[in-house]
Amino acid sequence: MISAGDTSFMLVCAALVMLMTPGLAFFYGGMVRTKNVLGTIMQSFVIIGLVTIIWVLYGYSLSFGPDVGHFIGNLQWLGLKGVGLDPNKDYAETIPHLAFMIYQAMFAIITPALITGAFAERMKFKAFLVFILLWSTFVYTPIAHWVWGVGGWLRNLGALDFAGGTVVHISSGIAALAAALVMGKRRGFGEEPMVPHNLPLTILGAGMLWFGWFGFNAGSALTAGALSTNAFVVTHIAAATAALVWIIVEWMHRGNPTTLGAASGCVAGLVAITPASGFVGPMSAILIGMGAGIFCYWAIVLKWKLGYDDSLDVVGVHGVGGTWGALATGLFAQKAINPAGANGLFFGNPSLLGAQALAVIATMAYSFLVTLIILKVISAFFGLRVAEDEEETGLDLSQHSETGYAFFDRT
């Protein structure tokens, strides 16, 4: 039966998650150089359009439609056929199926947008659009089905992922690593400073992400009540902890706490708590947030030793934070919080950690491999990178014929 309370909650949560993608656009947009601010914002923003259409036409059906071999959904719900205003009892009994669909659409949108940080400032717009089309189709929809679809093999295995640690953050974080490796470094990387041009924009974006994340995690309860409240609270606790811990770590390491560190820390904490938010309590959330602040910071420092140009640290924040969160779910989950979940290692059940580790490894291996293939194919057909002079000019002018900041009106 449809509940007015649950439905209104879920529609608001869908709107909150939608706002995360423009938030991400600002978060990333502030970190690039002036000449690439619009190109970077555009990559996130246009995904809202592109992935929405993919989702309605076939993406939702492949992710959540009737199971084929525990691997993917079938095409029975093509064009949202049969996805109507009655609830689908397998997914959410108290809201219209269409509400569940649009809520999930927002997840499908933000996930590929996260990857854009890895190849910031150098990807050809046309190649980028093809990449998003193929990645959404061949990476996102299967992994979403494995973890959340009825019949999905990771779901059957008992791996827990409350709001998308594997589906959203590990899949995008590892795709980012593949992308950074295939795309190569920006021209002049390591020789000339490439520093954020507008950190206030980045902080604004981080704030929008933090705000929207309440919809992401609390909404994943799919009902308004006890479970969504737990997810809401632990989400906030982990973000707050990780923001503080990150600036403490960098203060000790480099001598100053930075605003970019505070922004990065809160996002790392939000990433890490995502899979755990429906299964862990407040004190566990503090520990998960601490881990996120420490591990993600050092992962980013390590990037410089490894020498790849993951420009805006998608691997360090989403790959490492997502992995920590998935494993931490295996440590800190409690049936006392959510009877539908399982106990973790610290609550007497070591087997959950194994399932979590398997989910992490399977997601990483699949996402890395398929992303690599997609990029190689696009590279053969279109080329991935803008021409040298276009990179020098910047994406704003070369890809979009615009400039982000006008000091005088152009005549």
Place this chain on the structure above:
Amino acid sequence: MKKIEAIIKPFKLEEVKAALNDVNITGMTVMEVRGFGRQKGHTEIYRGAEYNIDFVPKIMIQIIVEEDKAAQVVEIIERTARTGTIGDGKIFVLPVEEAVRIRTGERDKDAI
């Protein structure tokens, strides 16, 4: 006529302007500029990585005055812009051949 070009620390601009106002210097042009001298830039830190930023933001003040006032203007800027730490900037004095006030067509000392 002389042109005085002073490159100073940005936060010193208000103090310099006030001091020049007190001796009836009635106009100036100010630019946001970047550069380096012996100070050789500074370090910025983003996500644990250090970057050397060579070009440091400075303010350049341009003032055109009659010959006999130039020494006084230089002295005022020198005194008010000084902090004693590296990066206080420089002052240059250059000859000016001609000045025109566009609205009235006045020339030289009437125009400045």
